[in-house]
Amino acid sequence: MTDGIRPNDPSSLRAVIAPGDLTASQIEDVRMVAQFVRRSHPVVITRLRNRIELLVTSRGRSDDRLGPHERLQGPASRDETIRVVVACSFHPYTDDLGTFPPETGPVFVRVRVAGRRLPPTEPPLRTIGPPDAPIPVTEAEGWVRAALGDRWADYAYEYGDGREPTASAAAFRFGVILDRTAAPMLAPDNFDWSRIDGPTENGVRKLAASAGNAVLQQYLSEFGPYAATSRYLDPSTTPDGRWRVRVDSRNADPGTLDTFTALANRLRIRGVVDTRFVPLSLDLEGRTANLVYQLTGSPALYDAHVPIPTEPELRVPPTDRTWGEQYGYYPPVIPLTAEQWASGLCAFWTEMVAYGRIGDVRAPWAGRG
Structure with missing residues (x-):
């Protein structure tokens, strides 16, 4: 029997989808930026994707890491004085952050995009100090889509900063969940975004699915940006994904x-x-x-x-x-x-x-x- 003690209100711990989805013209701008990045950095992008897949499928047991000189970075698509830098990392024990189907083995892949005020001749490794060059959200998302490819980027989210949705910023945070085979997944409806990098001030924005992914577009239109968890909810947890104690x-x-x-x-x-x-x-x-x-x-x-x-x-x-x-x-x-x-x-x-x-x-x- 309990004495009336209850956990904190889960609504304060689960981020909601932020308003301010990109317009059709902004989505086209993202596509153009991604095309520019893919054309400019094909070798680096291929190596980045291969390393992400290797680390996810090996559960982090691979010693093969990308060195700082191999990171995806280069001039912004419309301003050569701004250097865009993309960095990827992984969140351990992702399955503690929400309810996933059994044996999924999810891994949350962080993708951070930063703008730095550097001339084209500046050495690429000079990234000391915080990002200092605001870039449009379409620029940042274009680099993410180029880095991940449409297969993964269609399932990605932007989350957690203090700016207005779709506004320019010097740094952006994106993420995508991959299963143990490196297949992308939608985040569960009880995913605790606040435990990735701290509280998400303006909610979470689901990236639009690409034009060729009609199945995902239909799902998002009918059910929204999260995967429903009611069918496989662990009976030892509450609907918000916490332990029943x-x-x-x-x-x-x-x-x-x-x-x-x-x-x-x-x-x-x-x-x-x-x-x-x-x-x-x-x-x-x-x-x-x-x-x-x-x-x-x-x-x-x-x-x-x-x-x-x-x-x-x-x-x-x-x-x-x-x-x-x-x-x-x-x-x-x-x-x-x-x-x-x-x-x-x-x-x-x-x-x-x-x-x-x-x-x-x-x-x-x-x-x-």
């Missing part, structure tokens, strides 16, 4: 409820401790909580006793107990908010799980209660 604080010390709530909310986030970590219940008796969890791939249950400090105790170091007895770990700073304490404890547990476990293994005959 049974929480009980009926016998709690009232002074611990705020910190206990912060910990319960933190534990509901998938992958916050470890991608294998599945919390099942969190019960508070007095000032000590009992956490029951499993590790994916093992039937064993684990019990961990967790001290729950009061908010006044988060403001001063302990005097009559050890740091571990009061906080569950050694915080690097004092004072702490309840959320900072919960975040630090989960980070400490990440290392514990990586090298062993938290708490003790429950005896098989002890049951699941």
